[in-house]
Amino acid sequence: MPGRVMSEDDNSPISAREARRLFAGLKAAPALVLAVSGGPDSVALMWLAARWRRALARGPELTVVTVDHGLRPEAAREAREVKRLATELGLPHRTLRWRGAKPKTGLPAAAREARYRLLAQAARAVGASHVLTAHTRDDQAETVLMRMLRGSGLGGLSAMAGVSQRDGIVLARPLLDVPKAQLIATLKRAKLGFADDPTNRDTAFTRPRLRALLPLLAAEGGDARTLVRLAARLARANAAVEVLADGAERFLRLRDRDVAPQVGIRSFEASAFAALPEEVRLRLLLRAIDALGHEGPAELGKVENLMSTLDRAMAGPGAAANGRPVLKQTLAGALISLAGGRIQIAPAPARRRKGR
Template sequence: MSDDQSAISARDAKCLFAGLVTAPAIVLAVSGGPDSVALMWLAARWRRALARGPRLIPVTVDHGLRAEAAREARDVKRLARSLDLPHRTLRWTGPKPKTGLPAAAREARYRLLAQAARKDGATHILTAHTRDDQAETLLMRMLRGSGIAGLSAMARETEREGIRLARPLLDVSKAQLVATLKKARIEFADDPTNRDPAFTRPRLRALMPVLAEEGGDARNLSRLAARLARANAAVEVLADAAERYLALRDRGTSRPGFDAVVFAAMPEEIRLRLLKRAIDRTGHEGRAELGKVESLLAALDRIVGEREGKLKQTLAGAVISVAGGRIRVEPAPPRRTRTR
C-alpha cells in the first residue's frame, strides 16, 4: 500500500478486495463517515472493473442517537445511487441502555447488518475498520488486562451468525482514506461522538499523537496486534491437540470429566484455555470472564496438587467440580427467580 497521504490506487483496491470476487453478494456497512464512505467508493470502483462479480449492497444503520443520523443516511443513499448501488437504511428501535451504550449500539449494528445480509443472500459483511481503529482496540484491551486472544485485537475475517465479517481496510490508515476521498471529491460526514471524551475510544484517540512520539504509532501498534494474533493462533493449535489428548485418554471409560493429574501436567495457558472452552460450551450465562477462569484454575491447581479434597464452583452457568481425581464441567441448574 502507498504512503498514508496518497490516494488508494485502483491496483491497491484490487488487492484489498481480491478474496471476495466469488461472493454472490456483499453488504457494505456505511455510516457516512470517511472510512465507510471510502469503503463503498473503493468497492464500487473495484466491482465495475470486473466482468462478473458480487452484488454490493450498502447498508446504513441509524441508531437513533443523533438528530443528524437520518440526514447522513440520506447522503449515503444519494452517493450509493450515483455509484449504481442499492442502499438500505436500518434503524435500531426500542429503549437504549443508560450504561454500556457503545457496546450495545455495536451489537445492534451487527445484528441488523446480519439480517440485511441474509435477506439479500450476501455471504459477507464488510466494515471499514482501519489501522487506526486496530491500534485503539489494542490499547483499550491492554488497559483492561486482556489475554493474548484479546490483544490480537480485530481479526481480518470472522464469522457472525453464519455470515463472514471482513475488514479489508485493516492495514490502511484513516489519513489515506481521507486522501482518497479528497482526490475523488467525495464528501463525508463528521460524527462528533468520535471526539466525545465521555467515551473511552475518543479519549485514547486523543493520546495517539503523544504515543506516536514515543514510537507507539498506529502502524507499530497494529503490527504488535498482528504478532499477538499469530502467537494466539499457535497456542490455539496446541490447545486443540491437548483437548484431543484428554479425550483419547478417556476413551472407553464411563467416568465423566477428565483426568485431573494429566490436566495439571499441561502448561498453564493450555489449561486455562481448555477450562474456559469447557465452561463456555457447557454454561448458559454467556462466555466466562478470563479473570474468573484464572481464579478458578488456581483453586483447581491447589486441590489437584494436594491430591485430596474436593471443589465445587459455579461460573457462567456451569458447575465445575473436582472429586475422585476427575474434573467435571456440567450445566448449572437454572437460577431461581426471587419473588416478593
C-alpha cells in the same frame, strides 16, 4: 480474504491497483453488504468497492446498508446522504434502525451489538455471504490500546481479525491495514464529501480519549503501525496456542478412551490436566465453560481465579479420593467440580428467582 495496501505514503490516495488487491479475495462471493455510516472511512469503502466491482466482468452484487442507531438527530440526514451517494454509484441502499429502549450504561457496546445484528439480517435478506466494514489501521491501534488497559489475554490483544464469523455471516475488514489518512486523501481526489460524527470526539467515551493519546504515544515510538504490528504478532502466538489446546483436548480424550462419555458433560483426568501448560489448561476450561454454561461467555479473570482454586485443590491430599467432591463451584452458568481424581464441567442448575 482481504488484501493489504503496501503504499509507502500514508497520505497518498489509494490507486486502482491497490484497490484491486484490497478486494481480491472477495471476487467469488455471491453478494456483499457494505456497512456505510456516512463517515470518511465507510464512504471510502463504498467508493472503492464500487470502482472495483465495475472493473470486473463478473463479480458479487453490492448492497449498501446504513444503521441509524437513533442516538443523534443528524443520523437520518446522514443516511439519506449515503443513499444519494450509493445511487450515484449505481448501488442499492437500505437504512436499518435500532429500535427500542437504549441502555443507560454500556451504550457503545450495545450499539455495536445492535449494528452487527442488523447488518447480519440485511446480509441474509439479500443473499450476501459477507458484511464489509471500514475499520482502519487507526481503529486497530485504538482497539489494541483499549484491550491492553483492560488486561485482555492473547486473544483480546490480537485485536480485530481481518476475517471472522458473526451470526452465520462472514465479517470482513478489507481496510484494516489502511491508515485513515489514505482514505481521506482518496475521498479528496474523488471530490466526495462525508459526515463528521461528533461522538468520535466525545471524551465521555473511552475510544475518543485514547484517540487523543495516540499522537503522544507516536512521539515515543508507539504509533499506529507499531501497535498494529504488535496485534499481528500476538494473533500469530494466539493461533499457535489454539493448536496446542486442540492437541491437548485430543490427548485428554485418548487418556479417557476407557471412560464412558456422559452427554452434556466434559470430564478430564485431573493428573493429566495438571501436567499441561497453564495457558492450555486455561483455554480448555474456558472452552468447556462457554460450551456448557448458560450465562454467556466466562470472564477471563474469573476463569483464572477458578483455575488457581482448582490447582490448589488438585495438589491437596483429598484430590484423588473417591466420591466426595473436594471442589464444587459455578461460573457463567457452568458447574465445575473435582472428585475422584477427575475434573467435571456440566451445566449448572438454573438459579431460583428472588421471592420464589
